[in-house]
Amino acid sequence: MYPTGIRPVLSSLGQRLSQSFTKTTVSPYTGRFVRYFSRSYRSSPIRGLSSTLRVPYRSFLSTNLTSPYTQKRTTMSAQKTSVNVAVIGTGNIGGELLNQIQGFNISAKAANTPQFNVVAISSIEGHFISKDYSPIDLGNWKAVSQTGNGPASFEVLADFLGKSTLPAIVVDNTASEAVAYSYPLFLSKGINIATPNKKAFSAPLAKYKEIIDASRKSGALLMHESSVGAGLPIISTLKELILTGDEILKVEGIFSGTMSYIFNNWSPNGKKGTAAFSEVVKVAKDNGFTEPDPRDDLNGMDVARKVTILSRIAGLDIESPEAFPVHSLIPEPLVTAASADDFMAGLPAFDASIAAVREAAEKEGKVVRFVGESDLVSKKTSVSLKSYETTHPFANLQHADNIISFTTKRYSTTPLVVIGAGAGAAVTAAGVLGDMIKILSQVRAADAPSKN
Amino acid sequence: MYPTGIRPVLSSLGQRLSQSFTKTTVSPYTGRFVRYFSRSYRSSPIRGLSSTLRVPYRSFLSTNLTSPYTQKRTTMSAQKTSVNVAVIGTGNIGGELLNQIQGFNISAKAANTPQFNVVAISSIEGHFISKDYSPIDLGNWKAVSQTGNGPASFEVLADFLGKSTLPAIVVDNTASEAVAYSYPLFLSKGINIATPNKKAFSAPLAKYKEIIDASRKSGALLMHESSVGAGLPIISTLKELILTGDEILKVEGIFSGTMSYIFNNWSPNGKKGTAAFSEVVKVAKDNGFTEPDPRDDLNGMDVARKVTILSRIAGLDIESPEAFPVHSLIPEPLVTAASADDFMAGLPAFDASIAAVREAAEKEGKVVRFVGESDLVSKKTSVSLKSYETTHPFANLQHADNIISFTTKRYSTTPLVVIGAGAGAAVTAAGVLGDMIKILSQVRAADAPSKN
Structure with missing residues (x-):
């Protein structure tokens, strides 16, 4: 029937x-x-725990980390497992990350899933290696790292991680070129990397390719979601568009929280801008939204590095962040000002000239934004001041938000857009931890680096 | 020195x-x-291929699929591997997905990385199982599936996939409750699932928990990015926020492309709305933007199902999509209209009453949108008509875009927002393929279902 x-x-x-x-x-x-x-059929209230203990959600790509089924059948060889972690850099982001790792581990322990064994911490306060690979007490990481117990070099760290029976991740929370340029050493030994550091990915092209190639050859993962837009899903989204066969036509956005804040205030949407540019920069500086020397934001190079990273992922062989037009907002005579204070003191003299840009935009009913663009069709990349209609998503940006827009063959009528805070310790660390969780979900005991 | x-x-x-x-x-x-x-140090131009052949990007989470390093050391046990795929449903989305899988496989073959062996296709045209597990020629899938070679039932399919030495994915491209309710059968055998089908995740709570629990117990992955917002990174973003320890305060959005289109046109931003509601619905219907009977959009249940899915992931035990307030836009007397044509004929009589809502919003300088909301703090969930300032992201929506906004402890000053096409065969299939790639990156030969 x-x-x-x-x-x-x-x-x-x-x-x-x-x-x-x-x-x-x-x-x-x-x-x-x-x-x-x-x-x-039965009721199985497995979600009860999760709201209080934050047990990792069970059917996420990066959970299902321990499969009882898999365990049963492949116990020694392919068992999904915890990983050893070396944390380099414990400043704002690194410190927050260690706290987040601790929270993750508590959830993982409750759910009986793999966790992160932090076995090395290198910071300005000291360098600690847990010689027997027993996890460092993350409630006490600062004191532990200060006990510095021996010579620290990338080679020593790589050898140490390589001698473990568990797979390993090096987490680089610095902005150091030297640390970034050590990635091939770690990657070639099968050690995975997660980092918000932009230096490897915006390095001169040959160096970038060397680093990517080291990952490709060993199969060690190299994850850097937080190198653009902090915890926002930018790099993962771009890579998935490409992997699923979409064609990237254009990537554009406001990639700097500092520049977002400055322009959202200096050229506000829906009303006439009244503040002088130098005043807005001063407020941003006083609130800690800029680098200690605001020229390190206003030169546009931070945006240029992010545009370089995304352009390369999308397939453009950008030579370096210096290899395409970048509009610096530092008035020429102030480039050589001796100090940040001298720069700030000189800036008001140039308010009128940039105000003219705002007036011209306002006459057309537009606002001014500082935008990075990569046109994958014409292969043209730039960082520049542009004007936008008041209904454009770039015009409507709030606070210090980033906005990134992907125009593709599939998202052609309107682009795929992501908006949100693209800086800050908590969201940046969360982006790094997200990468670490993805690595954790993909490695198993058999992936431990070799013993040599 | x-x-x-x-x-x-x-x-x-x-x-x-x-x-x-x-x-x-x-x-x-x-x-x-x-x-x-x-x-x-050397130049290694590995990216040359990728723009033309779409070789999967090497350092993506879901690439590095074949690790020469891992292969060498764990050849038979943990080698990352291709997976067998059974595709159920070959309509608009399923057909597009088969094309996208074919494109992915060409890239994977060029890059010598694992690929998808489609070994079964079940469709309205026929049911084909490749008895020796040799991959179906995807250039010819329609003809192959029409050769229907034997009895097809979920049990037969599960047994067939379970007898393979490779891990397996069932891809459910239907909107069928019966297929969704078969997930525990597949999951319990260690067979992974990728689907845009909302039925499992918006099912009555006990059924939902049974399905999630089956995934948890076996470790088989259950991925459904496209069940909300098609290929947009919605579910993956929400899960990652939770996994990294953020606290979800509110999820809200315009989750229906149909409703987005209707309200963006009926209550346009920046100018007075002039079209009658029934006129806008008619244009949407004539352009294929609505279901054949527009009441299936206007009843709000599609949005309610998506809100249910996201709310549950965020930790709310929603009993069902019928268990919270949903504002239906079907005038009461037309609920029982015998046909779509009868409904459309009766709709203009109610234009004046809904126009009053628009006028009230316009008096406050606002626009009207059809919005789903889940407040995780007050634990209140709803689908309703709401008014928004013209600068609000919901007011600025274009075409038939979806917009989803996550307010969290970390994204509290301004929310994390994703915007873009949330429907359509290409982007929906891409979301499913993205899930499949994530599964592919996490399974290995040792994960094949057991032989019993």
Whole structure:
């Protein structure tokens, strides 16, 4: 009487994702299904824990970390496992990350899933290696790292991680070129890397390719979501668009929280801008939204580095962040000002000239924004001041938000857009931890670096 | 003369992500690094291929699929591997997905990385199982599936996939409740699932928990990015926020492309709305933007299902999409209209009443949008008509875009927002393929379902 199996279900269904269609046609379960359900159906309130203990969500890509099923069948060889972690840099981001790792581990322990064993911490306060690979107490990492117990070099660290039976991750929380340029050493030994550091990915092209190639050859993962837009899903989204066969036509955005804040205030949407540019910069500086020397934001190079990173992922062989037009907002005579204070003192003299840009935009009913763009069709990349209609998403940006827009073959009528805070210790560390979790979900005991 | 190793680099660096800081302090490489680089430095133009052949990007989470390193050391047990795939449903989305899988496989073959062996296709046209597990020619899938070679039931399919030596994915491209309710059968056998089908995740709570629990117990992955917002990074973003320890305060958005289109046109931003509601619905229907019977959009249940899915992931035990207030836009007397045509004929009589809502909003300088909301703090969930200031991101939505906004403890000043096309075969299939790639990156030969 009832049809059984897939065939009649589909035959009656059509294959459209149509609610109305299925409602009227799929009601009769097969006898088989009813029997199946009556055997296995039960209430299983597994979510009770999660809101309080933050047990990792079970069906996420990066959970299901421990499969009882897999364990049973592959116990020694392919068992999903905890990983050893070396943290380099414990400033704002590194410190916050260590706290977040501690929180993750508590959840993982409760859920009986793999966790992060932090076995080395290198910071300005000291360098500690847990010689027997026992995890460092993260409630006490600062004191532990200060006990500095021996010589620290990248080679020593790589050898140490390589001698463990567990897979390893080096987390680089610095902005150091030297640390970034050590990635091939770690990667070649099968040690994975997670980092917000932009230096490797905006390095001169040959160096960049050397680093990417080291990852490719060893299979060690190299993850850097937080190098653009902090914890926002920018790099993962771009890579997935490419992997699924979409064609990237244009990537554009406001990539600097500092520049976002300055321009959202100096050229506000919906009303006439009144503040002088130098005043807005001063407020941003006083609130800690700029580098100690605001020229390190206003030169546009931070944006240029992020545009370089995304452009390369999208397939453009950018030579370096200096290899394309970047509009510096530092008035020429102030480039050589001796100090940040001298720079700030000189800036008001140039308020009128940049105000002219705002006035011209306002006459057209537009606002001014500091934008990075990569046109993958014309292969042109730039960082520049641009004007936008008041209804444009770039015009409507709030506070110090980043906005990144992907125009692709599939997202061509309107782009795919991500908006949100693109800086700050908590969200940046969360981006790094997200990368670490993805690595954790992909490695197993058998992935431990070799012993040599 | 030069300092060596991590210690002096970090000591001189500080641990801030500060460009200016590092520029002046990190210039001197150590002798050790210089030697290292001179040994291994070389140009390695590995990206040449990727723009033309779409070779998967090498350092993505879901690439590095084949690790020569891992292969060498764990050849038979943990080798990353291709997976067998059974595709259920070959309509708009399923057909597009098969094309996208074909494109992915061509890239993967060129890069010598694992690929998807489609070994079964079930559709309204026929049901085909490749008995020797040899991959179906995807250039010819329609004809192949029409050759229907034997009885098709979920049990037969699960047994077939379970007998393979490779891990397996069932891809459900239907909107069928019967297919969704078969997930525990597949999951319990260690077979992974990727799907845009909302039915499992918006099912009555006990059924939902049964399905999630089956995934948890076996460790088989259950991925459904496209069940909300098609290919947009919504579910992955929400799960990563939770996994990294953020606290979700509010999830809100415009989750229906149909409703987005209707309200963006009926209550346009920046100018007075003039079209009658029934007119806008008619244009949407004529352009294929609505279900055949527009009541299946206007009843709000599609949005309610998506809100249910996200709310549950965020930790709310929503009983069902019927368990919270949903504002239906179907005038009461038309609920029982016999046909879509009857409904459309009756709709103009109600234009005046809904126009009053628009006028009230316009008087406050606002626009009207159809919004789903989940407040995780008050634990209140709803689908309703709301008014927004013209500068609000919901007011500025274009075309038929979705917009989803996450307010969290970390993203509290301004929310994390994702905007873009949330429907359509290409982007929906891309979301499913993205899930499949994530599964591919996490499974290995040892993960094949057991033989029983």
